[in-house]
Amino acid sequence: MQQQWQKALSSGFIAGPGVLRGIARIWGWSEPVAHPILLVEDDPDVAALISDMLERADYVVDGPYATLSDGMEALARSMPAAAVLDIRLRRGDIDLLVDDLDLYDIPYLFCSGAFDHPVVKRHPDAPLVPKPALGRSLISTLQSMLH
Secondary structure (H helix, E strand, O other), rough: OHHHHHHHHHHHOOHHHHHHHHHHHHHHOOOOOOOOOOEEEHHHHHHHHHHHHHHHHHHHEEEEEOOOOOOOOOHHHHHOEEEEEEEEEEEEOHHHHHHHHHHOOEEEEEEEEOOOOHHHHHHOOEEEEOHHHHHHHHHHHHHHHHO
């Protein structure tokens, strides 16, 4: 099926992804699965590391966003499959975004060193991946949330 998508895209015959999806439904093709993950992390080095890990695991990354307001704006634009969130951001904490994710029933995990932060205590069921354990735990935790 993926080859059919690539052929259709490269033919120049199809104008955009919306048209492609419509034609795919008519022809009975299955659409490639993309798992958009909202990433809110204010440290550029950590954000680059997380983005790279997610992309290598075939996830589409929406972000990184460094502020609460940017993360909230991204959520308003497009509903992600899940979110990876730093708890402490330079311009505030992640509390309001977490409340919105809960409201829309979007799974999320915290990626932080702030184990004693009040938001962790208010959301005890949310996975917490310590930043030093990113390489060992991030993708497997995310996959278990989504499947």
